Amino acid sequence: MQPGHNTTVNFVTHLTYFDPMTERKAGIMLNNKSEYTTNEQTYANNFSEWVGTQVAIYESNETLERAMKEVDKATMMKPKNGKAK
Numbered sequence: 001m002q003p004g005h006n007t008t009v010n011f012v013t014h015l016t017y018f019d020p021m022t023e024r025k026a027g028i029m030l031n032n033k034s035e036y037t038t039n040e041q042t043y044a045n046n047f048s049e050w051v052g053t054q055v056a057i058y059e060s061n062e063t064l065e066r067a068m069k070e071v072d073k074a075t076m077m078k079p080k081n082g083k084a085k
Contacts, residue, residue, distance in 0.1 A: 006035045021074070030063065 011032045019026040037043050 005038050007038055009034050009036055032059065 011034070013030045013032070014027060015030075016025055016027045018024075
């Protein structure tokens with residue numbers, strides 16, 4: 001790493017769950033990227049753990065909202081007899 005430049009840090013999350021529609025295990029993977037400076041002085045003077053936490057919470061909530069909308073779409077498309085269209 002070259003001092004004074006930004007570098008990307010990847011955070012990969014895997015989730016395995018049981019899908020009641022297919023009655024099978026399913027999984028998703030989410031890759032989040034954050035940019036951090038390699039300049040220690042800049043980092044020490046400007047990094048805020050509170051701000052970083054708030055950004056992570058906001059982005060997680062956005063992802064959850066998108067997932068819930070997708071689930072709602074699938075639920076609305078399902079007829080009353082329980083079989084998907």
